[in-house]
Amino acid sequence: KSENILVPPDPMARFHLNRRSPDEEFPDLRRNATLMGQILTPAMYRRQFHRCTDSGVIFDDVIRPGLEEPGERCGPVSAGCVAGDAQSYILFCDFFDRVIEAYHKHKVDRSHSCLVLQGSEDLDRSYVLGCEMTIVRSVEDYCFPIHCSRGERRHNKNAGSFCLSFFDLPGQLHLLKDLDQEQQCALKLSPPSQFQLRTGAARDWPDARAVWLSDDNSLVVWINIEDHLKLVTTRHDADVAEAFKFIFLGVIYSQLRHPFIWKQQLGWLSSSPTEVGTGFRVRIKLRLKLLPTQRRLQDVLIRLRLHMVSTGTASTGVYTVSNAGTFGESEVALTQLVVDGVKLLVNMEKILEKNGDIDELVPSQK
Secondary structure, eight states, X not given: OHHHHHSOOOGGGGOOOOOOOHHHHOOOOTTOOSHHHHHOOHHHHHHHHTOBOTTOOBHHHHHHHHHHSOOOTTSOOOOOOOOSSHHHHHHTHHHHHHXXXXXXXXXXXXXXXXXXXXXXXXXXXXXXXXXXXXXXXXXXXXXXXXXXXXXXXXXXXXXXXXXHTTOSSOEEEEEGGGOOHHHHHHTTOOOOOHHHHHHTTTTTTXXXXXXXXXXXXXXXXXXXXXXXXXXXXXXXXXXXXXXHHHHHHHHHHHHHHSOBOEETTTEEOOSSTTSTBTOEEEEEEEEOSSGGGOTTHHHHHHHHTEEEEEOSOTTTTEXXXXXXXOSSSOHHHHHHHXXXXXXXXXXXXXXXXXXXXXXXXXXXXX
């Protein structure tokens, strides 16, 4: 009897779910093109089936997005899963670790280099039109937006507002429920996406959702939109180094006022495994006319570990280049990765303008 007292209670015992056996409940993944669909096996499902986090997240909650949006074989691969809270990454680690490694393509590097950003000052301004940086952070002690309660979301909104009140940068907090359609358009706010609706991140919309905007429009902080906090800084020039310093100043201010969720093996956590590690994205806007028509471009981008999407019409030739992953390297290293990649892409564009051959510039496979 004394030994039983030492055994921690099973959170699943609090529920009386009318479920069958794991084999009977295993989903049909034959047409599933997500990483979840590629990784999940009946044996893995059996191991996760009877587990439950302290806040009530079960494994079926984790994989539901990929079952409702199975993806397409010819399209971009999505993770197909979400975490309801920080404990999900620990309790279901044998599943999440595989998804994270598959999406980010390499294992974590804990060196966190302190190298100074190099080469950003000589980006060619005739091709580079601007840059944007975003950082996602989750606040300690709260479930992620897909699983949190209405009260938790409101508390997190208050915590975010408290952090922002200490910024040196003047700005204003806007509650979504108080904004009319015209004001939402001015702030570039859009209705919840299908993904947010399917995962539950849009529950009770727009209750406790807010956006903080600096007076000079240089910094935007989204609260409870997709994540607890998302900081975005935008510059209409090529000064990547200044954007880097600026956004991390905002992160430091927030972190000093309320701790964020960080785990030793994963880094900074969010509900999506595609954002763990740094939660950091660098986006540089380019004008390219000839390079996008080259058949080897996608191979080049894969080798550079970059994404490139069109953000204009075919006639304008405007594209946005960003880091493909957020995991395994420091924020400085990821920024350097994008800067170096953009310089190579611009160099290729210049060679094509002179009817030259860019094959020799294609990087080796990493």
